[in-house]
Each structure stands twice: as structure tokens, then as C-alpha cells.
Amino acid sequence: MYDVIVIGAGVTGCAVARELSRYKANVCVLEKCEDVCEGTSKANSAIVHAGFDAAQGSLMAKLNVRGNEMMDKLCEDLDIPFKRNGSMVVCIHKEALEGLKDLYDRGVANGVKDMKILSREEALEMEPNLSDNVQGALYAPTGGIICPFKLTIAMAENANMNGVEFRFNTKVEDITKNDDGTWKIRTNNGEYLTRYIVNAAGVYADKIHNMVSEKKAHIIERRGDYCLLDKEAGTHVTHTIFPQPTKLGKGVLVSPTVHGNLIVGPTAVDIEDKEGTNTTAEGIADLQAKANDHVKNLPLRKVITSFAGLRAHLEQHDFVIEEVADAPCFIDCLGIESPGLSSSPAIGEMVGNMLKEKMNLENKDNWISKRKDILDPSKLSIEERNELIKKNPAYGNIICRCESISEGEILDAIHRPLGARSLDGVKRRTRAGMGRCQAGFCSPRTMEILNRELGLSYEEITKSGGRSNIVLERTKNQKGEQA
């Protein structure tokens, strides 16, 4: 019997898990995929919003601003990169300039600090590649950029270090109430009993909610296509550049990433498909056209990959974080769309506090708040690096040439808590395969390491779990040799 089971190991579930790991409680996270960060958390703008966009008085506004405030300390504790590069909302139509003032006022009401309205000249001085049509901009210095993989993985690892269990490849099929008021969760991987459930299932959160409640929820999958550009284009803008927001969202942004690439996206198309993460030609064309409206000379020839993510959109466009009225001991996190990543630390805190109160949870005496990220040898001097290689020669063996990732880093990624088991698992933890050749060079080499370290046969190695196997079988020749 668990005290709490969290359904979903995205950024929300992992933030909740980390908060719960502070307390004396048996906590387990169930995840249908083979790793953390496999849904919405892996395909988004990778930014920390300042908080001026969400409607005044909404939970979204409150948690965005709080999450933003928490981010420095959290990222320091988790040893992951976070940069407050500042964001700018760019106005390109004179008649829309008033809209900037509205945003500014909303931001002030939401508690966003240090915002400023910039003239055309001030905006261009800060960002010379803004469109020639720029009329003015709202500047929010608290906006930032972050690595969504590292944030999610780090929170999960830290939770795991503190005793939270994770069950991967475990898909919730049904939830029923036992006579004693506890929950029984049926999965493809056995049954789980728990006192409390936290529903952090992202685009599937409506399905999970509807297993226990008569008041049905409906999540609309809002798809967004993105393009990621080569590091050569990474300084085309230095702030996160938004157009003025519309009903469908905050529009197509152009932003540096914390790793030095440039990200352009997302589009916003409502679909009815929880797995519909396919990009479309129209989507890519649309976002490229829109990005060009507010940023000029975008080097779109330097795209190294495109992808699509789904936002878990609710009709009322606000987060719903509450105990379900007709299902006591079941906490929903519904509608965690943008700014979900920015809000995640605050969502974790909120759910943690709710459960602490309801369950009378006590603090652990030995809670570990910090975690060390995978060592980045590129930050070392030649002497330090040599010391490292002497101790562990794997750090002298470069596996991913584009991002200069060594075997040592990959071994660390595999063998740390909740370690990588697939090519994507290695990629999201180390960036091996995330550069401009997109794993063409390193994937056979990474496969060799996974084979050796985890005892997985080549045929068993996957891109990202499930049936995403890389190779099918041995060649004729090799089969002959083995026979």
C-alpha cells in the first residue's frame, strides 16, 4: 500500500514527486512510457515565462509567477542550467500598441517584477534583428530559458534519491475504490494500492480523471509545431521574442535555448488525438511565416530538427489543481498547458502542501535537497580534464562529435538513479545525438555502450522504449557465423 501514487512522470508529476519526497510517505510514480519526460514535457518552448500573459486572478497566473520565482533556487539545487535572458513581446502594428500596456498592467497585477515598455528604438537596440516594423515592445527581465529534459529528469532523480519509486512502462488501465476508501489502480504491469492519487497525466489527465469522477473532464490536444536551429543561429536573438498574444495562445516565439540553439514555435492547432505529435508541412510553413513577422532574417536554412508537442488545453484555459469533489483522496492536475513548465515547481509545492495537510505528513529528517548533474567536462581546464581522464579514461573518449559528449558522460547517464535505457534517454540526459548531425554519427556508438553496460542485445535497444527498436535482426552473414 502506497501513501501516494502519482500518475505521470512529466514535469508536473516529477515536481509533485520531488515535493512529496520531503515527507515520510511511501510514494510511487507510474509512467506509461519507458522514461520520464516523454510527453508534453519534452516538446515545448523550453522557456520560463515571466507571468504577464495569464488572466489576472487565475491559478495559472499565480503559479506561473510563483514558479518563476522558485526557479533560481531549484535549478541551483538540482545543478541544471537556467538563464534569465528576459522576454520581449513585440508589437508590429501601431494601432496595437495599447495592447502592450494591457499586458503590462496584467503583469503588474499578477506580480511580475521589473517590466518595462520599450520604444521602437530601445527595442531595436536590445534586439537588432527585430522586424523593421517593430513599433514597441514589452520587456520582462524575469523571463528565462531552461532545459525541460534536465528539469524533469533532475526532479525525478532527486525524488528517487529520497525514496520515491518510479514504475516505467506502466500504463494505468482502470482505477477503482476499495471498501476501506483506498484506491486500486489496475495497470498493464500489475495492481497498485494507494491512499491518495495525484493525476498528472498531461493530455491523458481527462481519461484518468474520468475513471473516478462522474463530472467528466475534456482535454483538447492543442498541437504545436517547432523548428530547432543550429547553434550557428543561436545568437540571432538573445531574448525570448513573442508576438502579441491572441486567443489561441502566446503565438510563435523565437528564442535562444539554454544550450545555445535557436527555437522557433509553436503553432496552435486543436486536434483530437492524444498521440498526434506529427509535424505537418502546413504547420512548419505557418510557423516560419509567423516568426518572420517579428524577427527578420531568420536563418531557417539552419533548421536541425522539427517536432511537435501537445498542450493539454481545457476549455476554461486555467489549471485545475484540486481534490475531485466526488472522488476524495484523488487530486487532479488538469489543463497543465503553457506555462506548465514555468509553473511546475509551484504546482509541486501546491500539491505537496495539500497532501501534507490532508495526510498529516511529517518531514523526513534526512531529506536531500540537492543533486549533482552529469559532469560537463567542457567546463574544465585542460589540466582538470586530464586529471579526470586519468581517473576515468572514458572521459577521454568522445562519442558525440557535434556536442562533444564523452563516453564518461554517457556512462554516468546510464548508471545514475533512473538512468537512461534508450538512445533518447541518453540524448536527453547528455545531449549526445542532439547536435547538428542528429545522432547519425553517435547512435551506433551509443548502442554499443548500452549493449555493454545494460546487457541489452542490439535488437533490444530502442530509440525511446516500446516498439521503437533500432535494428531488427542480424545480417545474413552474421547469422551464418552464429549458427
Place this chain on the structure above:
Amino acid sequence: MISYDIVIVGGGPAGLAAAISARKAGVDKILILERDKELGGILNQCIHNGFGLHTFKEELTGPEYAQRFITQVLDEKIEYKLHTMVMDISSDRIVTAMSREDGMYQIKAGAVILAMGCRERPRGALNIPGYRPAGIFSAGTAQRLVNMEGYMPGREVVILGSGDIGLIMARRMTLEGAKVKVVAELMPYSGGLKRNIVQCLDDFGIPLKLSHTVVDIEGKEHLSAVTIAEVDKNMKPIPGTEERYTCDTLLLSCGLIPENELSRNAGVEMSPVTSGPVVNESLETNIPGVFACGNVLHVHDLVDYVSEEATRAGANAAKFVKGEMAENSDKVIDIVATDGARYTVPSTINVERMDDLLTVRFRVGAVYKNSYVSVYFDDERVMHNKKRIMAPGEMEQVILQKEKLKEKSGLKKITIRIEAEDAN
């Protein structure tokens, strides 16, 4: 800091030939740095034959061709380091390298020869819409998995792009029992050699669809199907021409990109057309003493030409370190590629420094039938050679004579253009 006369970055066909040539020119301390576990570079995974027809007048496999050079490197006792990644080259020719055994270290190089080769354009750079499942490989990655690791990616294959590696892999996968359903090529012509189209596709009944591209990729976890469509003149898919192919493997052979991260960081000037360094008649970059050859300079069609070019780079680097190279004066002749010729290597000539004969290589931008390669010295046409066919997949060359260039004093510009029959 340790020092060498010449440091060669890359132990593939270009690096090997450059090393041998520099040694033959009398350079003592030469070091080849190779990141893989053996010398030979990409040739090691090219187990098909067809290499060496020009160089050795016989048909060799890739590893056999490489071995001819490796043997010479060993005979000449040229030093090399394997498992070694070059991390940085500075503009004053300090090479920073790293390996398990030696850690990270710096080498002062009298001359540097860039011979890093090229890489394949990945799916992401092609903006192909659809899902991002397992089962999509650049053709060279699949070639490595099949030929070196001994694993088959799948059984039902679609290939996008008709570059040579894609064509070779169409045959290879077929011989391994896979069904290659179609090769789709965006352009109205193939990017590969004619002989590969005949020997790798036609002989196996594999259809090549020109002016076609992939417009959708299906499969959430593993590839299950792709849709290809015909494209119009602007390369936009034509609605109604879509054809769906079930498959578990999509190979991409959509172009090669010279691998010049190190060169760029060193401050080497790049050509936007070739994505390789801009070089003079000595295959020297804008940084004195830094030379380039092979696919890092411009993507070649035949390895024989890589070896030939690298031999020149090695000889020139030797001249440089021995102080035998004429001073680079400002009397430089520009070579301009125009009217169908896309670029030239080299792109400038200092007559004082050129050999008696200088091969200038280039590629054309479209298919030309019964056309002429014309060379102009300033405004005077000095060469007008008829070619039955020229295609972007094959390199072209003209050979310039030092004597002729000397005769024409005050020559500022050499122009290479493709002309129709009636032009004069």
C-alpha cells in the same frame, strides 16, 4: 608542448594520401589524428567494389582501397594516433586533441592538413513532416550498422534521395533480403553517379522516382509507412500525386556536408556553396600553413580524386614547412564559376606558386547535354570543350597550364562557364 612538422586531422583517404605525399616530399615529423578505432575513414564501411579505377586501374572495395594507403603509411613509419578526437585548432596552428590513453593535450604544428571528411544531412534538416519514430536513418548510418555492426535495420525500405550512399544501400539492403520499394529524389535528376543508378537500382528493378519527396511519415514508435508525392518546379508537392508505402525503414541520402566545425573555430574562411574552406592553388586556406583536402574541402564523387587532391595538399604542406613555398603576393588570379558552374576548387591562383599543371574541379548545377565547358582568361575564351553530358552528381575538371597563365601577364580573372553549342 609537443610539436610536429605536419599534423593531419583525419585518417581517412584524404589524410592518408596527404601524409604519404608529405613524407615522400621529405617531411620527417608527421602525425595523423584519427577518431575511429582504425585508419581508413568511411572507406571501411564501403564494402562494395568500384574504388580505385583511376588510381590503381583496378576495381577495389573500400577497405582494400584504404589498405593500399594504410600499408604505405606503415611502411613509411608515419605516426598516427587512433581513438583521438581533435577538439580544437587555433589560428596559430595549435591542435588540441584528446583520447582515453593520452588525455587532453596540445600539439604545435608547422602545418595543419584538414582532412575531416563530411557528414550526411539528417532528417531534421530536410523538414520532412510527420512523426519521428525509430526506423529512419541516414544512409551512411545504416551502412555502418549493416556492414560493420552486422545488423539489419528492417525489411521493407524506402529511400529518399539518390546520393551515392543511398544507391549503394539500396543494393546492399536488397542483397541482405530486404525489399527496397522505391527511391524518391526531390530533384529532376539523380545526385549520384550514373553507374550506381544502373548497377544498384536498374539491375535490381528498384524504381527511381525523380521529382518526388516524402510528405508524411507514419508510426508513433516505429516507422510503419511513408507517403511520397511528386513535386512541381518549385519543389512543392503536387496534391493528388501521393502514394503511400508501408515500410519499416526510411533511408535518407540527401546530401553531404563537409565537417568544418574545427576549421570555422580556427577562423578558416568558408565557401557558402561548398560549405568547405576557400583555398588557393596550393589548397591552402586563408590561414597560412593550414591546408584542406578531400570531402572536408568539397564533396567528391570518386575517392580517386580525393587521393589525388590530398597528394597535392601533402606536397604543398611539405613545401610550406620546408620554407620552399613562394611568398604569396597580391598578384592573385580569381577563378569565377558562373553560368551553370557552381564553384571551383581552388578559387584563386598565384602563378608563382602553381605547379606546371593545375587541376581545377567544379560541379554543375543542373543536367547539361551536349554543352561546352568554357574557360575565359579575362574576356578571352581559351578553352571550349564539348561534353556529351554533365550532371550535378559528377565532378568536372579543367586543367590549367602554368605556361599559359604566365604568357598572359596582367591576367586578373579566370571564368569557368557552361555554354550551349552555338555560343562563342
